């Protein structure tokens with residue numbers, strides 16, 4: 424627990440004023456509670472025994488004042504506790520998202536989106552209680568316990584010894600319970616992540632689910648996860664609910680000891696009935712806050728497990744690190760020098776050497792899994808090679824900051840991403856919308872006509888994933904987005920695969936002028952897409968097995984001849 428607090432301390436300590444307010448709230452509540460007991464004295468002595476009539480007015484008014492103070496204290500404590508908790512949690516949520524979006528691509532590929540969403544939402548919410556309310560509550564309960572225990576020791580040390588001797592017996596089972604609770608909390612949070620993953624999958628794959636009529640199948644899979652989650656939470660409840668009855672049994676044993684030993688002391692005259700009653704009352708009162716404190720320990724396990732899951736992400740170090748220079752000029756030359764890329768044991772690229780100059784259009788072709796996407800992923804620094812160097816304008820890629828490098832690259836990926844925003848904002852993505860530029864980019868991507876036919880033209884809001892668009896329209900928006908960026912390196916990974924030949928040709932013709940001083944790298948499976956490239960690189964099992972113009976390769980490379988058969992057919 425200390426470890427977790429250490430992690431939260433930098434956040435917690437920034438809320439001195441709010442904690443002070445919580446403390447004031449606690450002081451008001453505790454004093455008002457004490458005053459409630461204290462008012463019993465004038466109530467009995469002055470009002471009933473001495474029959475002072477003015478007390479008939481004073482006591483009820485005092486009682487109301489005391490309860491107002493108590494309520495104000497409670498309110499202040501609750502509101503400021505919540506403020507601290509919610510504020511810290513919302514800050515950590517943003518920091519966690521910032522950490523996640525800046526993680527290596529491999530991390531983002533490997534971790535399910537549902538798992539990451541669950542950490543940002545569910546896990547973080549569970550921390551709130553830990554960072555705000557737990558400490559004040561523990562302080563309040565401990566203070567009350569210490570005061571009451573002090574009081575009973577003061578009343579009768581021998582009896583207090585026998586009454587309290589049973590207390591340590593609770594420690595061992597309590598520790599075991601909290602250990603088990605933490606294990607269960609970990610599993611329950613993992614299960615929660617599974618549920619969110621399942622849900623994101625169900626909603627992202629609705630087409631495939633509907634077309635295969637697998638709704639029932641998905642419901643059963645969800646039921647399986649949900650049921651598991653339910654059972655884990657019940658297990659947690661069986662365990663945590665043990666704390667209260669255990670405390671009560673211990674309290675009963677303590678009380679029995681007090682009655683047996685105290686009763687004998689009363690019989691022998693060592694203790695008056697009044698002293699015995701006061702002792703019994705105070706001893707009875709100790710257990711309420713003690714139970715409260717043990718319950719807090721139970722709840723803390725959940726928050727601690729969640730904070731471990733959250734801080735685990737904060738602790739992951741990126742493998743891809745930023746260089747110091749800024750790539751502010753256009754990409755004029757790309758060199759691969761004996762570059763090898765491996766994913767664990769699998770070699771994705773082997774000994775790749777190539778030199779590309781500004782103005783060139785390079786097409787990558789080859790069998791599926793041949794390494795084409797890996798080649799462009801290296802340029803984007805989604806991965807780093809295990810050996811060899813890649814340089815841009817004569818400097819190793821690793822010398823540049825990733826942001827400055829990527830600002831020079833316009834990338835159209837195989838999967839088209841459309842954000843739930845206006846069409847214009849989708850084209851200008853991340854930049855301010857310049858209407859004329861957006862229209863020009865759309866025109867070059869042969870998408871202006873369809874954009875203008877939309878209800879609000881380029882300001883029409885796109886649906887999530889571009890659900891209201893055809894595959895070809897989505898691709899054209901993605902191409903327009905790349906054009907809008909005016910980057911010096913254009914990477915098109917199967918960017919025109921959903922377009923008909925005529926549209927593709929049209930876009931290619933406009934792009935020719937646009938890319939004449941840039942470097943264009945395109946991956947394609949269609950002959951029409953690649954045959955005009957200055958150079959075609961043929962990939963096979965992670966190697967470039969041939970390169971040259973379309974005509975040259977047709978006459979010299981068997982692999983290309985074989986590929987061109989399939990390229991023409993598709």
Ligand SMILES: Nc1ncnc2c1ncn2[C@@H]1O[C@H](COP(=O)(O)OP(=O)(O)OP(=O)(O)O)[C@@H](O)[C@H]1O
Nearest residue numbers: 532766769770771790791792793794795796797798
């Ligand atoms: N993130 C990754 N983790 C592990 N292995 C990967 C990863 N990305 C690619 N690979 C592997 O590296 C090899 C090359 O993949 P790559 O995606 O570069 O092929 P490709 O030529 O683009 O294929 P396609 O034409 O099917 O898109 C494949 O065997 C693939 O399984």
